[in-house]
Amino acid sequence: MHRGGPPPPLREIEEKTVEIIPQLIINGCLTGISYALMALGLSIVFGALGIINFAHGDFIMLAMYGALYVNLFLKVDPYVGLLILTPLFFVLGIIVYKGLFKKLVDAPEESHIIATFGLSFVFQYGAMLLFSTDYKSVSTGYSADVLEIWGQYIDYPHIYGALASIALIILLILFLQYTNIGRAIRAVSEQRKGALMIGINVHKIYAIATGIGLSCVAVSGITLITFESVHPTIGTHLNLLCWIIVVLGGIGSVPGTIVGALIIAMIEMLVGYYFDSTLTTFAYFIMFLAILMVRPSGIFGIKERRA
Amino acid sequence: MKRILAGFMIITMCGLFLPSLGDRVMAAPSSEDVRIGVILPLTGPQAPIGREVLRGIEIATDMVNEKGGMWNKKIKLVTGDAANTDSARTETERLITVEKVKLLIGVYSSSLAFVVHPIAHKYNVVFWETNAIADRLRQMGHNNTYFCGPMASGWGEQAADCVVELMAPKLKMKPKDLRIAVVYQGTEWGKSLSHDGFIKRAKELGLNIVIDAPYDPNTMDFSSLILKIKRTNPDIVHTQNYLDDGYRLFRDARKNGLNPKIWVADGCPWAYVDEAFQKFGTDMNYVLDINQVGGGIQGADPKVQAQYRDFLKRYQNKYKQTVSGASDVAIGFTSAIALYEYVLPDAGSFDSDRIAKVVASIDLPSSATVRPGGIKFAPSTDPKRAGQNIRAGIVARQIFNKQYYAVWPKDGAELDAVFPIPPFGKRAITDAEVQKLMIKE
Numbered sequence: 246m247h248r249g250g251p252p253p254p255l256r257e258i259e260e261k262t263v264e265i266i267p268q269l270i271i272n273g274c275l276t277g278i279s280y281a282l283m284a285l286g287l288s289i290v291f292g293a294l295g296i297i298n299f300a301h302g303d304f305i306m307l308a309m310y311g312a313l314y315v316n317l318f319l320k321v322d323p324y325v326g327l328l329i330l331t332p333l334f335f336v337l338g339i340i341v342y343k344g345l346f347k348k349l350v351d352a353p354e355e356s357h358i359i360a361t362f363g364l365s366f367v368f369q370y371g372a373m374l375l376f377s378t379d380y381k382s383v384s385t386g387y388s389a390d391v392l393e394i395w396g397q398y399i400d401y402p403h404i405y406g407a408l409a410s411i412a413l414i415i416l417l418i419l420f421l422q423y424t425n426i427g428r429a430i431r432a433v434s435e436q437r438k439g440a441l442m443i444g445i446n447v448h449k450i451y452a453i454a455t456g457i458g459l460s461c462v463a464v465s466g467i468t469l470i471t472f473e474s475v476h477p478t479i480g481t482h483l484n485l486l487c488w489i490i491v492v493l494g495g496i497g498s499v500p501g502t503i504v505g506a507l508i509i510a511m512i513e514m515l516v517g518y519y520f521d522s523t524l525t526t527f528a529y530f531i532m533f534l535a536i537l538m539v540r541p542s543g544i545f546g547i548k549e550r551r552a
Numbered sequence: 553m554k555r556i557l558a559g560f561m562i563i564t565m566c567g568l569f570l571p572s573l574g575d576r577v578m579a580a581p582s583s584e585d586v587r588i589g590v591i592l593p594l595t596g597p598q599a600p601i602g603r604e605v606l607r608g609i610e611i612a613t614d615m616v617n618e619k620g621g622m623w624n625k626k627i628k629l630v631t632g633d634a635a636n637t638d639s640a641r642t643e644t645e646r647l648i649t650v651e652k653v654k655l656l657i658g659v660y661s662s663s664l665a666f667v668v669h670p671i672a673h674k675y676n677v678v679f680w681e682t683n684a685i686a687d688r689l690r691q692m693g694h695n696n697t698y699f700c701g702p703m704a705s706g707w708g709e710q711a712a713d714c715v716v717e718l719m720a721p722k723l724k725m726k727p728k729d730l731r732i733a734v735v736y737q738g739t740e741w742g743k744s745l746s747h748d749g750f751i752k753r754a755k756e757l758g759l760n761i762v763i764d765a766p767y768d769p770n771t772m773d774f775s776s777l778i779l780k781i782k783r784t785n786p787d788i789v790h791t792q793n794y795l796d797d798g799y800r801l802f803r804d805a806r807k808n809g810l811n812p813k814i815w816v817a818d819g820c821p822w823a824y825v826d827e828a829f830q831k832f833g834t835d836m837n838y839v840l841d842i843n844q845v846g847g848g849i850q851g852a853d854p855k856v857q858a859q860y861r862d863f864l865k866r867y868q869n870k871y872k873q874t875v876s877g878a879s880d881v882a883i884g885f886t887s888a889i890a891l892y893e894y895v896l897p898d899a900g901s902f903d904s905d906r907i908a909k910v911v912a913s914i915d916l917p918s919s920a921t922v923r924p925g926g927i928k929f930a931p932s933t934d935p936k937r938a939g940q941n942i943r944a945g946i947v948a949r950q951i952f953n954k955q956y957y958a959v960w961p962k963d964g965a966e967l968d969a970v971f972p973i974p975p976f977g978k979r980a981i982t983d984a985e986v987q988k989l990m991i992k993e
Contacts, residue, residue, distance in 0.1 A: 268808070272773065272776065276772065276775070378600050381827065383830075388833070391807060403807075473800075476796075477595075477599075478599075486772070515776070516776075517775075517776030517777050518779060521766075522767035523767055
């Protein structure tokens with residue numbers, strides 16, 4: 246898009262437009278991986294329990310505040326918070342499951358929406374009371390550092406965020422594939438009655454799945470705080486984004502979540518660059534609807550799930 | 553199960569209405585008080601701004617109350633939370649129909665004003681608007697709505713004049729040779745200031761706009777937009793944004809190595825300068841902020857200067873932080889003071905006709921206020937700017953080490969602006985070096 250004033254020579258623009266493609270792909274991948282990490286916890290909880298959790302973005306907000314205060318009080322890098330927040334959010338997940346989700350598992354979906362919306366408001370207003378409505382962020386030694394490789398710029402907060410995300414995704418895939426609890430989570434996700442019949446303690450597995458989902462949220466909050474400001478209502482927008490990614494990729498599918506996140510991020514980059522920056526959200530909603538028309542259960546979704 | 557759901561419904565309702573509950577209890581009607589409704593975003597994404605505007609209004613109210621109040625009664629503020637358009641609608645209705653206020657002050661955001669102003673108009677309640685600048689708000693036939701700050705297109709036009717009068721000479725370039733990128737929220741606020749104001753005026757002045765780039769404020773990563781801007785090799789990047797999008801845009805400019813000769817932040821994000829420095833460190837130095845308050849106060853009447861200094865002191869004592877040059881708290885304060893000093897005493901009541909007569913008679917020079925320009929309102933019959941303070945101006949301020957220094961217009965300038973700005977990573981400057989840039993009186 247070029248309006249007003251004499252445009253630069255056409256050839257120069259065309260060359261730069263082609264040259265820019267690697268940078269757009271790098272930015273899209275890094276943003277996509279951070280989106281995937283945000284959505285992973287939602288995918289696990291929704292996939293395993295079938296609970297429509299509209300407070301997911303607010304859990305990320307709480308994790309961001311957690312990482313912020315780890316940085317402020319302990320004077321350490323937010324990533325040190327992994328040691329504290331990951332187990333803490335696992336326990337929080339168990340508590341949330343036992344206190345709320347357990348009662349919702351067999352309830353109609355409308356109840357999920359009402360209850361988790363309520364939870365979302367409680368978290369948001371609680372955060373306003375505890376942390377005020379101010380925007381808060383952390384500054385690390387690498388906040389402003391940028392790596393330049395062959396003319397492409399990559400900032401360190403996103404590099405570290407991507408590394409943390411990739412490590413977590415690999416661990417999660419290995420856990421779900423090769424451990425008994427992982428297999429049990431997949432079993433209850435796909436066939437709850439069948440899992441019950443072979444003696445799996447479904448509620449215990451649900452509680453663990455919720456714990457793992459919120460541990461992923463903790464990692465996501467820690468990476469986000471290195472390049473985003475936190476405020477009590479940031480979760481509202483994150484929630485919508487996470488839901489689109491999870492449904493697009495296929496509910497409960499880790500690879501689907503990653504692919505969905507990368508698609509959304511790439512659309513944002515390409516539409517923002519080649520078309521109009523006001524159309525990015527519109528464009529990924531169109532893509533979202535188009536894919537769901539062809540594959541209603543999402544890219545990696547399974548048509549028939551729980552019994 | 554039903555009990556759980558009922559419990560959560562209650563929690564949800566509490567969450568929705570708790571913020572206003574306190575006010576309802578505290579604001580029991582009393583014939584001893586002059587009750588004024590304040591409608592602002594006190595929760596939600598715009599809450600940091602709404603809270604500051606409220607603090608400014610509260611300090612102005614305290615100062616007036618300490619001197620005897622209004623019409624020999626104390627002024628009592630009754631607040632409503634406009635967290636979003638839905639709550640803005642219900643809270644405004646509540647303030648007018650339940651709390652029975654006859655005058656409202658607020659609402660800061662143009663998008664909220666489009667909801668709130670018609671309700672005040674419906675009940676014939678006077679609305680004293682502190683901020684909302686979108687042009688169309690002045691063209692809706694709301695006779696009893698008055699706008700203290702500049703309107704968006706006028707703001708944008710003055711910002712374009714700033715390019716010619718300040719930036720081009722500092723860069724030692726002819727204005728028409730400057731390559732200017734204009735980047736703004738694709739909202740009514742953004743379009744009316746940047747597109748209908750800045751770009752329109754820039755074209756009249758023969759300036760070269762190399763990219764006109766509105767964007768979706770919900771975007772999480774602006775890299776693609778920044779790369780598109782970078783491709784145009786701009787001398788000046790003129791941005792207009794709120795908090796979240798402003799931070800992300802600046803972050804992604806740094807990330808992608810966009811280093812224009814001047815970065816203009818037109819709007820509000822850098823009003824929260826402590827947070828901006830926490831996030832970006834010394835890379836925040838040299839940024840040019842354009843706002844509706846915060847110029848040098850030396851041109852104001854000594855009494856007005858003393859009053860403003862008192863306000864700054866009270867703010868510092870109460871909130872343990874400085875106003876940092878100026879911010880939304882100063883907008884709240886100056887708007888409320890104008891109402892308390894120039895309108896209500898002569899009106900003698902909240903009767904909208906009497907207030908309209910007083911407002912029409914106000915004709916004050918720039919010395920009457922610490923804000924740029926003076927105070928004179930366009931008549932309600934003006935089809936394009938009804939109720940607008942036509943003298944409201946803007947001020948350009950350069951940021952150094954968490955402080956703002958007015959650099960334009962020339963008659964209110966405190967500091968000799970420094971352009972071109974150093975690239976990211978090389979913007980550290982000592983306070984002593986900044987002091988050397990100060991203009992000697």
